[in-house]
Every structure is written in C-alpha cells, then in structure tokens.
Amino acid sequence: MDQVVQEATRTALLELCRSGSPIVREENANEVIAVAARRWRSFERRSAKRSGDLDARTEDLAKGLREHFEGRTHLVGPLMEDYRFVAGVLATEFTQRI
Template structure:
C-alpha cells in the first residue's frame, strides 16, 4: 500500500466519522483503507476487458468490495450503501491524489 494514500484516506475517513458516517468507525478504519486501496489498484487486473472505465464504474466496484469485506450479509445492506459510497469516494480520492504526486 502506498503510504501517502493510506494517510490521506485515513484522515478522510476520520472526517467522515466526525460528520456522522457510521461506516468510517475508528475500529474498522484501517481495514477499510487497506481493502479499499487494494481494490482500487487491482481494478484493471480484475476487469481486463474494460479499457477506459468510468469513475462511477470504479466507485461501484469499490463499494461492492467494501461491502463484501465488512458485512456478514452483503445483500442486506440496503440504504446503508450510501454510506459505503461516501467511504469509497474518500478512498478513491486518496488513491488518485497519491498517483498524481511527482
């Protein structure tokens, strides 16, 4: 895992927790970041036929991975998926910002 991306993602999840996001709990934060960054960086390996994925497609994939990693019954997440989307956006932003640095 890239350290700058990890630090940025952890800080973003801390902000989400402060704003009331129940998924960004301090107890699960490091695991979410680890799973999220690995999932983000492995997208092209897992989906080799998608040459130009949209940001939305990558976010959906990231949400799916986070839900599968955290929830005992992923099919029963329901409206809580919106909170996973916020977490996924934060992790994706951290991953993208770390790849743009020199």
C-alpha cells in the same frame, strides 16, 4: 502504499467518522484503507472488459467494501449509499495520490 497516502486517506476517513459515517469507525479506519487499496489496485485485472472510468472504479470499490464488511450483502439496502459515499472519498484520495 506509502506513508503520505496512508495518512491522507486515514485523515479523510476519520473526518467521515466524526461526521457520523455508519461505515467508518476510528478502530476500523486502517482496515478500510487496506481493503480499499487492494480493491482499487486490482480493478483493471478483475475488470478487463468493463470501463475503467472513475465512476465504475468507485462503484466497484463500494461493492468491495460492502462484501468485506457485511455478512449478508443482499440485506445492505440503503446502507449501500453510505458505502458509495465512503468509496467516493477514497477514490478521490487514491486518484490524487496513487
């Protein structure tokens, strides 16, 4: 990921942090970006039979973030909506820049 994408994505995540996101903190923003970029780039390889539309990729990204940051994914509950929101912001950045 080039520096421009990294900085734009980090800026978007830090805004979420300032807005009270329970997912993104200033100290984990770079980790969120790294995990999300890897998941985003591997979607087509992992999901050959599924639709590659933006909604499917965003949901896959949200699930990937949840799997990485939560020890017990089945207990996430309503927090999954926050993962989906963060994934939507990341998807917007990635489709504009990657």
